[in-house]
Amino acid sequence: MNVSLSPLSRPRLRGYVLILFALALAWTAVTLVRSYHYWENTGIEDPHMGSTIRNGFLVIVGLVAAAYAGQWIWRASHGEGRAATVQPVAAAAEVATPQTNSESAKILAGTGAKYALEIRAVGLAVTGRHQDTIWKQIVAKSNNYETVLSSDPKDYGENPDERRIFAEVAAGASFKYAAGEAVDHWPVPVIIYGPPKGADSHYRAAYEISDVRQKAGLGVTQFLWLDDANASSAAPAIDKLFKFFDEHPDVPAALVMSQDGMVNRWGLNTPGAAKEPQGAFIPPVVDSMSALLVARTDRVNKLVRPYQVDMPGDIDSTKTQYDVVKLWNFYWKEDSAFSEKVEAEAGGHFYGPPTMRSDWWISKLPELWKEVTNKGPGEFKSSPYLPVRWANWQVEEFDEAPLLGYLHRPVDIKLTDDNGKLLKRAEQVKQLQEGWKQAVATLPDGAKPTRVFYDTTQDREWTIPLTQALHGNTEGIDLGNVKEGYDVGRRIGNTGVSSALVQLSLATIANYEDGGSSATINLMDDGRASIVMVSPPDEATKAKNSEHRGPNPFRYRMPH
Missing domain, CATH: 3.40.47.10 (Thiolase/Chalcone synthase)
Incomplete structure (x- = not known):
């Protein structure tokens, strides 16, 4: 089979660059920690530190380059990246609508108490155990009264630095597993819960969104701070999630997440949190992060799919002839403005750029709507959570995300x-x-x-x-x-x-x-x-x- 690597089939480079940066940073941090322990134990500087960082970086570059080339070849062989065209409404719907089985349609047709949300992604990390690993261990252990976690304190980090690295890796990984399935270049509403905080803490759970986004390397995915809380349980977040979908019929997807662990609690001065020891110990609250990406395919079928516009997959901020790019640029402009507002009002308690609030974003959308062309098939009606038409590749991303339950x-x-x-x-x-x-x-x-x-x-x-x-x-x-x-x-x-x-x-x-x-x-x-x-x-x-x-x-x- 002859494959033509055309520019239109080329994957978006930004995400790979961010992944490369995140992996290189993580590798450097791990190497520095190991070298520090070597020096601490021997009194001698690690002679291989420089070469270890260099060799690891070369391997990372090679792997990322191979992944980029592989996706480019795959997209080209599958005919992706067509030139920008506008299809007739009927043709667009006929070509793009995926098969819908009767069971799924019946579940999505439920109302009231029967109303349900599709689970499109799960992100789970508990003390180094990711995704279905912990479920398999629970099944294998088959004991109602014994934990599957380690009884060796060293496995939770031998010092504060290791514990922080473990917590950061888990947070980034969990967020990547869930939010990585979200449609990019579209602001995803997020509900996030964190542990209780001390009376003197000005930190909020929502401040973690931008942090874990960076750790996950999700450079082309945008988020909105919908709701947050520092509480003892994230159970109320599910009520808020359903209420959000009830009140906003234009929402196609949303993310709900929570994060806890002693590293978080020490940072928040959580009441009752014991002082952090310098050595290894078994934490009373283990590192845990969980996230669910939920969606409604019927809303995409009705509000998005018939109005999608074909456009190249390789876009950047300069290609402002596309409304998706105008939204991208407008989002980051307003995100910066929101961050400046928060910093000005913080009274010296600023923890870095927070993710933009959804109500701030919605209040600014009339400015965006003056700039967009809304060119495309049918009469697309802009709304707060669907401000512009999706591109064909955004619809494809939505369709390819798995339906897990x-x-x-x-x-x-x-x-x-x-x-x-x-x-x-x-x-x-x-x-x-x-x-x-x-x-x-x-x-x-x-x-x-x-x-x-x-x-x-x-x-x-x-x-x-x-x-x-x-x-x-x-x-x-x-x-x-x-x-x-x-x-x-x-x-x-x-x-x-x-x-x-x-x-x-x-x-x-x-x-x-x-x-x-x-x-x-x-x-x-x-x-x-x-x-x-x-x-x-x-x-x-x-x-x-x-x-x-x-x-x-x-x-x-x-x-x-």
């Missing part, structure tokens, strides 16, 4: 009386039983949960009313069964605010790899419990996923 609407359960006092155990059990029935009803007709994820870290007795509530349930789940009940507080450890999203990530992975649906149950400080169901995609969807993401979509963006 469905996130179903949360069911909140009140476990206190009108005065805020905790109900007696019998009443708690009754409330949980009713909430369980409502949560099961959010699943597709005929589906039922086969496993439950929960967390007793904050209250070991929480398992008592929960077990009683599920005793004799029609789904036949037994929390005492090692293959049905998963207490992440025991099987992993204290993941802090991230527990709710860690459970949802594990549920998604377990469903996809082992079949069945899963329930996640979280107890919150305000006397409420939350049940969220996760259901898997069908086999036809898995087969489609494998075409673009291989046999294991959770590992697609992991280093091989």
Whole structure:
């Protein structure tokens, strides 16, 4: 087969340059830390430090160059990168609309309690264990009362520098796995939760968005700060996520994430966080970051796909004849303006450029709409979260992102009386039983949960009313069964605010790899419990996923 490497089929270079920079920086940091330990132990400077950095950098350059060339060849062989043209509306829809199976269409047609979101990506990292690795270890361990984590303090970092490097690598990797599947050159709304902070801390969870974006090397992906909180649980973030989709029918996708660990807590002066030791120790709250990218294909089919414009994949900020580029340039201009505003109001407590708030962005869009041409098929109507038409390659990116499962609407359960006092155990059990029935009803007709994820870290007795509530349930789940009940507080450890999203990530992975649906149950400080169901995609969807993401979509963006 003859392959012509035309400029139009050339991949965008910016992302590869940023990946090269991030990998080189990480390699240099690791080498410097190792050389420091060598000097500390021997009193002699590491004679190989320079050559190690140089050789590692050459390997990184070679790998990135090979990946870039490989993608260029692949795009050319598949006919990507056509010249910019405008298709008729009917033709554009007919050519671009992907196959939709009846199960997916039925789930997306649900309303009210049946309304669900597609899970398009999962990012999970817990103390060096990424993606489905931790689920496989839980299954292999097969013990309700023992953690899969190491009992050797050295495995968590032998000094403060190592602990920070471990935490930063985990944060960047988790964010890359999830946000890396988002459509680039389109601002992705983000809800982020972090651990509680001290009264003297001015830091906010949302400040992490720009930081992890850089660590993940996602140079062509833009983000919006939709909502954030420093709290004890990220369970309320799922309520906010569904409310966001309810209130904004033009939103095609969003990201929800959480991050916790002792490195974060020391930086935030979290109440109760012990002083950091200089040597190795087992952290009371382990490094954990989890993120979910969710979407609605039906919104893309209706609001985006018929109006897409064909354009080259290799674009830069100078090609302002395209509205996508105008949006790109406008975004960064306003992002800088927002950062300057935050710095001016910070009173000396500035932690670096934050990601632009969504309400700031929306308030500035009328200026952008004066600049764009809106040329293309059909009558595209600009809106806050779809300000300009997508390019054909943006739609392709959306279509190629895997469909890993469905996130179903949360069911909140009140476990206190009108005065805020905790109900007696019998009443708690009754409330949980009713909430369980409502949560099961959010699943597709005929589906039922086969496993439950929960967390007793904050209250070991929480398992008592929960077990009683599920005793004799029609789904036949037994929390005492090692293959049905998963207490992440025991099987992993204290993941802090991230527990709710860690459970949802594990549920998604377990469903996809082992079949069945899963329930996640979280107890919150305000006397409420939350049940969220996760259901898997069908086999036809898995087969489609494998075409673009291989046999294991959770590992697609992991280093091989």
